[in-house]
Amino acid sequence: MINKTVKNVDEAIADIQDNMTLMVGGFGLCGIPENLIAALVKKGIKNLTCISNNAGVDDFGLGLLLQNKQIKKMISSYVGENAEFERQMLSGELEVDLVPQGTLATRCMAAGYGMPAIYTPAGVGTEVAIGKESRKFTFNGIEKEYLLEYAFEADFALVKAWKGDTAGNLVFRQTAMNFNHAMAIGGKITIAEVEELVEVGELDPNFIHTPGIYIHRIFQGQQYEKRIEQRTTRKMS
Amino acid sequence: MLDKNGIAKRIAREVKDGYYVNLGIGIPTLVANYIPEGINVVLQSENGLLGMGPFPFEGEEDADLINAGKQTITTLPGSVFFDSALSFGMIRARKVNLTILGAMEVSENGDIANWKIPGKMVKGMGGAMDLVASADNIIVAMQHVNKAGESKLLPNCTLPLTGIKCVKKIVTELAVLNVLPQGGFRLLERAPGISVEQIKNATAGKLIIEGEIPEMEI
Numbered sequence: 001m002i003n004k005t006v007k008n009v010d011e012a013i014a015d016i017q018d019n020m021t022l023m024v025g026g027f028g029l030c031g032i033p034e035n036l037i038a039a040l041v042k043k044g045i046k047n048l049t050c051i052s053n054n055a056g057v058d059d060f061g062l063g064l065l066l067q068n069k070q071i072k073k074m075i076s077s078y079v080g081e082n083a084e085f086e087r088q089m090l091s092g093e094l095e096v097d098l099v100p101q102g103t104l105a106t107r108c109m110a111a112g113y114g115m116p117a118i119y120t121p122a123g124v125g126t127e128v129a130i131g132k133e134s135r136k137f138t139f140n141g142i143e144k145e146y147l148l149e150y151a152f153e154a155d156f157a158l159v160k161a162w163k164g165d166t167a168g169n170l171v172f173r174q175t176a177m178n179f180n181h182a183m184a185i186g187g188k189i190t191i192a193e194v195e196e197l198v199e200v201g202e203l204d205p206n207f208i209h210t211p212g213i214y215i216h217r218i219f220q221g222q223q224y225e226k227r228i229e230q231r232t233t234r235k236m237s
Numbered sequence: 238m239l240d241k242n243g244i245a246k247r248i249a250r251e252v253k254d255g256y257y258v259n260l261g262i263g264i265p266t267l268v269a270n271y272i273p274e275g276i277n278v279v280l281q282s283e284n285g286l287l288g289m290g291p292f293p294f295e296g297e298e299d300a301d302l303i304n305a306g307k308q309t310i311t312t313l314p315g316s317v318f319f320d321s322a323l324s325f326g327m328i329r330a331r332k333v334n335l336t337i338l339g340a341m342e343v344s345e346n347g348d349i350a351n352w353k354i355p356g357k358m359v360k361g362m363g364g365a366m367d368l369v370a371s372a373d374n375i376i377v378a379m380q381h382v383n384k385a386g387e388s389k390l391l392p393n394c395t396l397p398l399t400g401i402k403c404v405k406k407i408v409t410e411l412a413v414l415n416v417l418p419q420g421g422f423r424l425l426e427r428a429p430g431i432s433v434e435q436i437k438n439a440t441a442g443k444l445i446i447e448g449e450i451p452e453m454e455i
Binding site: 108 | 282285295299306307312320328329331360362364400402
């Protein structure tokens with residue numbers, strides 16, 4: 001079996017350079033590649049374009065790269081909880097491309113399916129449609145307008161999984177799967193960090209979410225913080 | 238006049254047995270608390286879960302288990318996780334029967350604006366544009382007028398749109414209305430203690446009133 005393991009996070013990102021486009025997995029702070037983001041911060045790579053559903057919070061997730069002014073452009077669906085993001089966006093330091101969440105996910109997926117573009121009804125009649133090709137289709141008996149949206153072309157995808165084996169097969173845990181699967185298949189080079197790296201044969205092939213063919217490098221991450229953004233609970237009754 | 242929980246309670250009566258339902262952030266989230274006994278529904282959270290359960294007990298929160306509002310949640314027997322692309326796939330393929338979301342404005346032809354106020358911080362549309370573009374059945378939960386006292390039910394939306402000709406029903410603190418295919422808000426029910434006159438005064442778009450308007454049952 002092909003071995004995809006790299007020694008550590010620094011080796012994993014050795015060839016990520018300034019001006020590159022990265023897909024970064026996670027939804028809010030759930031399922032983000034903590035080790036990879038920390039390594040990008042440490043290395044000081046600049047002018048990055050990040051495709052990520054959110055932009056983290058001020059002091060965690062992609063917010064760390066924003067604080068360091070390493071991001072030139074964000075392509076996201078929702079960037080709410082981040083004051084530094086707001087400041088950079090309003091001052092014009094940061095370019096922002098807001099994309100409907102399903103369109104964002106599907107543009108990642110399309111890249112992994114080898115399809116250059118997709119048609120989606122999301123955004124028809126809104127400012128999202130400005131400058132885009134559209135076409136009417138009758139599908140399941142309903143005639144509707146759809147927008148042409150292109151697959152993302154990202155130099156690297158940085159994803160986080162629960163378990164992975166040395167062949168790069170990945171298993172996600174609960175809602176931490178979110179964008180990680182679509183980005184894992186959609187990156188030109190995909191780097192996966194996992195909480196638990198196991199030998200081949202230890203994962204049941206019936207229960208693998210992302211086949212290792214899509215993964216180029218894998219390593220076991222260290223010291224996961226797994227911060228909770230909105231801690232909501234109910235009382236024992 | 239209804240409070241937020243009252244609006245949620247009234248909307249809960251629109252939820253039918255066997256529905257898959259996506260609840261937006263805010264008042265829509267409260268709907269889950271009022272789904273009647275014996276009505277079996279499955280809540281979809283667009284970050285990748287069918288079968289969303291209540292908030293966890295204190296000490297049982299799990300960072301890997303959140304809803305689309307990034308709140309910690311739980312699962313229920315029969316729950317399933319999936320990736321974001323498939324999550325919006327099932328939305329686009331109209332497998333989700335009912336979408337309930339908030340709005341800043343709704344127009345009399347069913348357009349909705351709920352993601353952006355020009356000149357203010359733009360946080361993004363999240364999944365709202367995907368949901369409104371594909372859902373067959375969209376109910377809007379919102380206040381009838383904004384904080385400045387201006388109607389949110391308009392002839393045309395003034396804010397940037399989230400989707401066009403998509404809202405089917407609106408439940409506010411004053412009334413239940415549906416949006417007619419040919420345009421116009423048809424008044425269906427009044428909130429307890431609210432007169433037709435009060436609803437007229439709070440509605441800027443075309444309001445259609447036919448016959449006696451019953452008071453809503455909650």
